[in-house]
Each structure stands twice: as C-alpha cells, then as structure tokens.
Amino acid sequence: MKDEHNDVELNRSLGLWSALSLVVGTIIGVGIFVRQAAVLDDAGSTTGALLAWLAxxxxxxxxxxxxxxIATQMPETGGLYVYMEKLYGKLWGFLSGWMQIIIYGPAMIASLGAYLSLLLIDFFHIPQAxxxxxxxxxxxxxxxxxxxSNRYGAGFAIITTICKLLPVAALVIFGLFFGDQSALGHSISQVHQSAGGFGVAILATLFAFDGWILVANLGGEIKNPSKRLPQAIVLxxxxxxxxxxxxxxGVFRSIPAQKIHDLGTGAIPYMANKDFGTIGGKLLSIGxxxxxxxxxxxxxxxxxxxMYAMAKDKELPFQHVLAxxxxxxxxxxxxTVTTLVIAGIMIVFFDADRLSELCIFTVYCFYVMAFFGPTILRRRNPGIKRxxxxxxxxxxxxxxxxxxLFVIVSEIMSDLQGVLLSFIFVIIGIPVFYYEMRKQKDD
Structure with a gap:
C-alpha cells in the first residue's frame, strides 16, 4: 500500500508466529480469569459451564x-473495514471503521488501562489517587x-503470550493432576433459578473470545497474508x-461448584493460593x-x-496527517497517537467499560454482514481459485x-438504551462520510 506523500510502505515483516501470538494475545485478556463463576452461575452446573465454553x-x-x-481474497490493511467496503460499498465500510476507531477501539484500550491500573495499585499497595x-x-x-517498527510490537506480543500461558499451564496441570473434585455433574440449582440460563452463559463466553478478528487489520504487514492470515486466525x-x-x-477439579459461586471473580486467585501458596497467588497476579x-x-x-487505511482512502478529516x-x-x-489521545480522554472523563459495551451491538451487526461475505464473493466470482x-x-x-444474531438479540433485550446509543455513534459518522466524499469530488 503506497503513501502518496512520502512513498513509504508498511513493513511486511510479520510471520506466522507473530500473527498467531497477536490472535492469542488479543483474545486472552482477563475474561478467562474472572468469568468462571459468572458462566457457572448462568449454566447452573459444571457440565453446563464446560459446554457453554465449548459452544x-x-x-x-x-x-x-x-x-x-474473505481474508485470503482481501489481504489488505484494515480488516473488517476493507471487507465491508468491498462487499457492500464505501458507506458501509466507512461506518464499520468509524465505529471502531472513534469509540470501540479506544474504549477497549481505555478499559484495559483502567483495569490494569487497579491491579497494579492492589499489587504494589499504591494509593487510590x-x-x-x-x-x-x-x-x-x-x-x-x-x-x-512493527517487529517490536509483534515481538512483545510473542513474549507476553508466552508469559501469560505459563500461569495458565500451571493452573491446568495442578487442576488436572492434583484436583480432588469431580469436574462434571456438579450443580448449583439455587443459583440457576435466578441466573440467565445456558444461552446467557454462552453469551458471556463469546465476549471472552472476542478480539480474534483484529489481526486482519495487519493484512498489509503479514508475509504471504493469503496463507498466513487464515492460519493465524484458525489456529x-x-x-x-x-x-x-x-x-x-482444572478449576472445576480444584474447587467445588458452590465454592466457585461464593468466590465470584476471586475463584482463580483462591485456586492459585490454595495450590501454590501466597507466592503462587502473587505469581498469578503477575500473570x-x-x-x-x-x-x-x-x-x-x-x-x-x-484509521490509517481509512485515511489512505481519503475518508477521514486530517487525512494527510493520519495517512x-x-x-x-x-x-x-x-x-497511533490519535487512538491513544481518544483512549486517554475516555480514561479521564468517561466510563470506558460502558462505552465498549455499547459498541458490542454494532460490532456484531457488522460481523453478521461480513459473515455473508463468502456467499457474496462466491456468486460474484464463480469458479475462482481460493x-x-x-x-x-x-x-x-x-x-x-x-x-x-444471538448476541444482537440478547443485547436488544438486555440493554435497549445502550443499543440506541450505539446507533447514534454510528449515525454521527454518516455526515462525516458524505462531507469527505464531497471534498474528494471538489478536489
């Protein structure tokens, strides 16, 4: 992808391991460590919870x-933004990108920063101020x-992915081989009656799996993206x-179901302290x-x-700077600086967690549209070798x-006000799009 101002190209230097680490590292945040009790409560039993994670x-x-x-046929920088534009036209591509760069992406970064801050304050006993x-x-x-250079970010992704998998491996090994509970068949019926049920349990796990598609944004920086990008996503x-x-x-093997419910988000820290002592708890916190x-x-x-891909396509204000x-x-x-500034504003003035939640509805609306993509492309290009x-x-x-669609319907039923607000975020982008398109014509 050429830059018309300085003829500098993105560095196509990322191999399979870098891309794979970004997929794993971007998905595994804190969800698996804090959602065990929530999924168990909604599913009603350990067997149901395991099936919810599987589903x-x-x-x-x-x-x-x-x-x-789709990625093999459109291995370009921008990911979902590019797919939506080529499948449905410029407006839909712009709106999917707009929502991600103005609200969703910065809000996710901000919420991670805020949660990391709380953990660091607790770990080092720093004042709340x-x-x-x-x-x-x-x-x-x-x-x-x-x-x-992207090599540094990719290298850091590999290192942090390996580091985060070490405490995970310890939890798994001790749970499987030293746990004294039966991991299947334990129910908490008194909780199940007031919880959301199996469908809500699946919904909770889907949010813990989210983030896998972001590696597609680096299509212009991955070596042989038509081959490596699908491998990284699927593997x-x-x-x-x-x-x-x-x-x-492993958690269900180590801790009784009722105890997990009682502990809530503290189930895995409890398990670490029980299996490894105080030092183990500290190591888990570091993990x-x-x-x-x-x-x-x-x-x-x-x-x-x-944001860069959209600026290259002359669809954003200050496009010459952003491109x-x-x-x-x-x-x-x-x-990168602009994304960080927006995220910083959210940390200081807004509830970033709530902002990222508001965008879940629209993200999944664009997902649904993208999932029709292979059918559209097969009809548009019959007989093409993929x-x-x-x-x-x-x-x-x-x-x-x-x-x-299950996520979309669940969001509408549980947070209609949030759904309407998320629509507003998207609609604000429409006049921006047409203004930039008119500027292009005038130029």
Missing part, C-alpha cells in the same frame, strides 16, 4: 473460518512501543478454545497483569491500522451468523 468457542471458530476465506495517572502511563508506554482460535476448556476443567498488557498491546497495534508513515519505522505514528475455502460450507457461516 462459545465453536461459534467463534466458525466466525474465524468464515472471515478466513494514582488510579487514573497509572492507567494513562500504561497506555502511553505500550503506545510508545508501537511507534517503533489462534483453536488454541484459545483448548486453553479455555482446560482452565475451566494476569502481563495478560492485560499483552492484550492492550495487540489492540494498540491493530486499531490504528484501520503519514514514518520513513524510519514505517508505522502510522499519528494514527487460497482457503470454508470447511463444511454453508453450515459453518450459518453457525457464525446465528451466533452473532
């Missing part, structure tokens, strides 16, 4: 397989790393699915901190690429579509 993983895998076929400054410092430091989701199932099984930092790194690395690539690092430095084809087509994309 969430299968839905996510079908989504990944579906996007993988430092909550916001530490959150800002954390996103700035990770952001600075991503102002350098990454499969790996996370196995990890989530093993961790959940979770590293996990969040790695997840934040993946998002800071990938979301600015959407700039550093001749030295070959990274979109002003897009580098990757969806297995079990059309069943696989149908499952992905139904899973996303």
């Amino acid at each position: 969430g993983g299968i839905i996510t895998l079908t989504a990944g397989l579906t996007i993988a076929e 430092w909550t916001i400054p530490i959150a800002l410092i954390s996103i700035i430091l990770v952001g600075i790393l991503n102002l350098f 990454g989701i499969l790996g996370v699915l196995v990890i989530y199932l093993l961790v959940t099984f 979770i901190i590293i996990s969040i930092v790695g997840c934040m790194n993946g998002k800071i690395m990938t979301f600015p690429r959407i 700039y690539l550093s001749p030295t690092t070959r990274t979109p430095i002003w897009c 580098a990757f084809s969806i297995p079990l087509y059309p069943l696989t994309p149908i499952i992905a579509i139904l899973g996303s």
